[in-house]
Structure formats: C-alpha cells, structure tokens
Amino acid sequence: MIQSRFRLIPQFVLKDEDGNDFSWKNLLGRYTVVYFYPKANTPGCTLEGLDFTKLIDEFNGNVVGISPDDCKAIASFKSKKGLKVKLLSDPDKAVAEQFGVVKDGKLIRSTFIVDPWGRIRKEWIKVNVNGHAEEVLQEYKRMIQEDQALNDNILLRRALRGVRPDPVEDEKIETLIKAAHLAPSCMNKQPWRFLVVRTKENLEKLHSTLSEGNYWMKHAPVMIIVYTDDELGCQLSDRRNYALFDTGTAVGLLLAQATQMGLIAHPVAGYDPIKVKELFEIKGVVITLIAVGYWGNIDMLNEKHLAAEFSERIRKPVEEIAKYI
Template sequence: MIESRYRLIPQFTLKDEDGNDFSWKNLLGKYSVVYFYPKANTPGCTMEGLDFTKLIDEFNGNVVGISPDSCNAISSFKSKKGLKVKLLSDPEKTVAEQFGAAKDGKLIRSTFIVDPWGRIRKEWLKVSVNGHAEEVLEEYRKIIQEDNEINDSILLRRALRGVRPDPVDDEKIEKLIRAAHLAPSCMNKQPWRFIVVKSQENLEKLHTALSEGNYWMKHAPVMIIVYTDDELGCQLSDRRNYSLFDTGTAVGFLLTQATQMGLIAHPVAGYDPIKVKELFGINGIVITLIAVGYWGNIDILNEKHTAVELGDRMRKPIEEVCKII
C-alpha cells in the first residue's frame, strides 16, 4: 500500500455501459478524471457529459463518469448524446460513498483527478456544471506539468557546511531514517544500518575520527553513522556487492527528505573508518558520516568553503555522464 499525504482511490469494480467490468486498476498508470453525476439524461448531467466530451482529447481520453443509473440507462445516454467518456453504473452508490461523493444515500455531484499512483490529487464537491470541465482541465494540466518537473528537494539539495548547533527534534531524525528505510534493495535485504549520534559525549568521540577538512561538522547537533556489511546484502557476479549500492540509495532518500524538511544532511568521506568502528563497536563497512542540522552558520567556514557555500552549484554536462542509445 502506498503511503502518501494524498487520499488513495478505493479498490472498486463496476460495470460499464457495455456491461463489462471496469476496476480501479484501469485508472493506474495514467492521469484520469472521475466524476459522479446524479442521473442520466437530465439537463445538468447532459451538459457535464458533453463538456467533458468536447475536451476528451485534452484529457487523453481518460474521463470516467459514474452514476446510480443501470447499464442499459448509461448505454442509452452515451449513445443518444454522443458522449465519449467512459460511463459506469454504481446502483447502490457504494463507490460514490467510498469516494465521498454520496452522503445519507444521496449522490453529490463531484469530480476527482487521479494520478498514475491512484492518488486523488484534486477534488470538487457540490459541483456547479457551468465551466466546470474547463476548470478541471486547467488543474489537470497543472498537476501533470508539476509532476514532470525535477523534484524541488533534489534541485535545492546541496552539500552545505554552514550548520547551526541548534538541536533537531527526535521526531525529525526518525522521519529521516524512515525515509531512508523505504529505499529499494536487492531481494529486499535492506542492508543499511544507522547509528544516530546525538549526545555531546558521543559526538565528541566521533569528532576525533574526522579529517581536518571536516572541522565544520563539529557544530552539527546530530551525526549519523551509515554502515553495512557484505553478508547483509546480495553478492552477485562480477564482484557486485549490492549492500554498497543499496545503502547509497538509502542515503539518497535520506538527503532528499532532509531537504524537504529544511535540514542540512551532508554526507562525507573524510574520516578514519577504522577508528569509527572501534569507537562504536561496528562490524562491517562504514560507508559515510552524515552531519544533520539547520543551515545558516556560515561564519564558521573558512574562505574556501564560504565561496563554495554561496557559489553556483557545479555539475558536469549531461552529455558527459549519459548516453541515450
């Protein structure tokens, strides 16, 4: 089951205008509009159906109308009015109630935009038909455009060093670890391991393992030791140790989540891994240390790091790192 801040569509199966089954699975993998209307062949419902039909190509054909009418009634309605939307019969208003488009047995004219993951991204209840299809199309286009942009947290994320010493709530740290723990892994082995270092005593111990260039990390209120071991992951042909790949993927998830939450999460390679293992009783490979905290303590940085901190983000040209063949 998808965990999301958006409501998921109910898992339903209804009959369409031809008497064939149409289920929630038919909505997956594409952007769709699902609208509920009270009764076929009435003026408002006819206008609504015709308005969506006029714009059907703009919706890529993915518009579904649901009413309590029988299959025969919606078939006649579709044929008589020349509608191009898919019509479904929900005689008991069960699916309407699951969507929130019916109350006390009465259907509420409603519209929902559903994304490829089955999430309801926008809803209208107690719809006024005039101009409604155009309004839905505007929102439909906006959602698709936003979804096709690079994730804003990925755009914002940088390896920032100006970390404030202000404490970070345990709840936020737990959320970072939960995000990392949702990463994919070979055969779902989940080989990543984390030690969250927060106490001053343990932070000072960890500071002794840092390289000179990572002086700024000593201001971080939280540091996360990320490690794994060969036996925790898949060992595949041609020396492919997937515990390393999987753990790196988990760190990527953590960094993105931290950026969304307004936190610096800066992983480093500059430390003595043997000393870190000895200090904290770790068996395996210490992949990285991640400094976590809030941004803004730029005055602690040396001249070189200040210039990097406030300068442009540097990336090689896409053509240098990717070929499409």
C-alpha cells in the same frame, strides 16, 4: 505501515456502458478524471458530460463518469448525447459511498483527479457544472506539468556546511531514517544500518575521527554513521556487492527527505573509518558520516567553504554521463 498524505482510490469493480467490467486497476499508470453525476439525461448531467467530451483529447481520453443509472441507461445516454467519456454504473452507490460523495442517500455531484499511483490528488465536492470541466482541465494540466518537472528537493539539495548547533527534534530524525528505510534493495535484504549520534560525549568521539577539512561538522547537533556489511546484502557475480549500492540508495532518499524538511544532511568521506568502527564497535564497512542540522551558521566557515556555500552548482554535461542508444 507508512501511508501517503493523499487518499488512495477505493478498490472497486463496476460495469461500463457495454456491460464490461471496469476496475480501479484501469486507472493506474495514468492521470484520470473521475466524476460522479446524479442521473443520466438530466440537464446538468448532460451539460457536464458534453463539456468533458469537448475537452476529451486534452484529458488524453482519461475521463470516467459514474452514476447510479443501470448499464442500459448509461449506454443510451452516451449514444444519444454523443459522449466520449467512459461511463460506469454504480446502482447501489457503493463506490460513491467509498469516495465519500453520498449524503442522506443522495449522490453529490463531485469530481476527482487520480494520479498514476492511484492517489486522489484533487477533488471538487458539490460541483456547479458551468465552467467546471475547463477548471478541471487547468488543474489536470498543472498537476502533470508539475509532476514531470525535476523534483524541487533534488534541485535544492546542496552539500551545505553552514550547520547551526541548534537541536534537531527526535521526530524529524526518525522521519529521515524512515525515508532511508523505504529504499529498494536486492532481494529486500535492507542491508543499511544507521547509528544516530547526538549526545555530547559521543559526538566528541566522532569529531576525533574527522579530517581537518571537516571542521564544520563539529557544529552539527546530530551525526549519522551509515554502515553495512557484506553478509547483510546480496553477493552477486562479477564482484557486485549490492549492500554498498543499496545503502547508497537509502542515503539518497534520506538527503531528499531532509531537504524537504528544511534540514542540511551532508554526507562526507573525510574521516578515519577504522577509528569510527573501534570507537562505536561497528562490524562491517562505514560508508559515510552524515551531518544533520539547520542551515545558517555561515560565519564559522573558512573562505573556501563560504564561497562554495553560495556558488553555482557544478555538474558535467548530461551528454558526458548518459547516452541514449
């Protein structure tokens, strides 16, 4: 199983101040602050709760405090101090243990920011309550702003041609394939197929299929043949061959992953698809060839391609390609 680099929240169910069940599922779909405090009505825990309460609207109401106190104690604490955060009772510290904030049987004052996917994106262990809520808020706002912006890898991705002949490590190519393989597909049929070409002999075979304008691809240390077949995907009404759509989606993920890893991944349509299929005994349709490598071999480009390498990205106005109704 491929896992995120971020830790996921544990799956828990606790009682809140009203004695109702509150589970980890309540945290999904929103950014939430989860903080652990040792004991209700103590000075530090009161100050922390009040500080989060003052900022509750800026946290969109999504602050959850957890302590070993029972439901009656947290209900009294919330009412007496006028707290607006959600309070949960973790009497045996089982959830605190799962979060890793119990040492020698004692709860460590700690705070976590959980994102809409249930990932722990930021943590503070052994918290000093003075100014802490404001610090958490700044990180909370920064995280949301960053997440709502256009993805840097999508912004950076370009159809670059200045590919160096330097070898690309096998594990990096494997990561690209894994990224592509995580694409969605109709009925999970996963119709994409990838043939990774990297030996000198097979690269030269593939070079013979390229159009004249794709001369630059001959410098790539790796080329990926992307293909599919009708029978591998869904055949739907109105001639919708979803194998083509699904395979294109997989390629899109591969391109974004390559950009993150500092690699050129440039798909082209300029090749002889029949010859590619004959040379490599492929059944179906060859969707694209992708040149993979590191950037920097710019001097080998012709004048037109050199200008394109550093030109502004040209896109039609969004209003021309999308309408809101």
